[in-house]
Amino acid sequence: MVTFRGDSSAPWFADFANYHIGNFIVKGMTSKQKNKFFKDVKHYFSDDPFLFKICADQVIWRCVHSKEALDILEACHNGPTGGYHDANLTAKKVFDAGFFWPTIYKDAHEFVKNCDSCQRQGKISQHDEMPQNLIQICEIFDVWGIDFMGPFP
Structure with missing residues (x-):
C-alpha cells in the first residue's frame, strides 16, 4: 500500500501500513513528527491485507x-x-x-x-416517567414470634 501524503482517498492509517509492509517512511517529516510517528507505529501490526492496533490492555482492533x-x-x-x-x-x-x-x-x-x-423517539421526560415507590420488605418473624419454654414434668 503505497500512498502519498495529501491523497484524500488514502486511509488514515496509510503511513502505518506503509511502514509495516514495506518499511516506507513519509519524507519531509520534522524530527518531532518522526518521534511521534515511531512512538505510535509500535502499537500497530500488519496481517495482509489488514492493519491492527494493539491497545494498552492487549486487546487487538482492526483499523x-x-x-x-x-x-x-x-x-x-x-x-x-x-x-x-x-x-x-x-x-x-x-x-x-x-x-x-x-x-x-x-x-x-x-x-x-x-x-x-x-x-x-427522544428521551423520556421526567414528567412522563413512572414514579418509583419503595416496597416494604417484611420477614415472617418481624410479625410473629416464637417463645421456647423449658422442660416440662
Whole structure:
C-alpha cells in the first residue's frame, strides 16, 4: 500500500501500513513528527491485507477506513443486535466487535444525531416517567414470634 501524503482517498492509517509492509517512511517529516510517528507505529501490526492496533490492555482492533466505518456504525446501531442505543453504547459495540478508527466517538455521535428513529423517539421526560415507590420488605418473624419454654414434668 503505497500512498502519498495529501491523497484524500488514502486511509488514515496509510503511513502505518506503509511502514509495516514495506518499511516506507513519509519524507519531509520534522524530527518531532518522526518521534511521534515511531512512538505510535509500535502499537500497530500488519496481517495482509489488514492493519491492527494493539491497545494498552492487549486487546487487538482492526483499523478501518472511513467508508467501511459508516457500514460498521450502521450495523452496530441499526442491526439485529443494535437496538438504536445512544452514541457511547454504539461506539462500545464497535469496539466490542473489534474495529478501530480515531474518530469513532465523533462519528457515532454524528450518526445517532442523524438517525431518524432516534430523533423521533427522544428521551423520556421526567414528567412522563413512572414514579418509583419503595416496597416494604417484611420477614415472617418481624410479625410473629416464637417463645421456647423449658422442660416440662
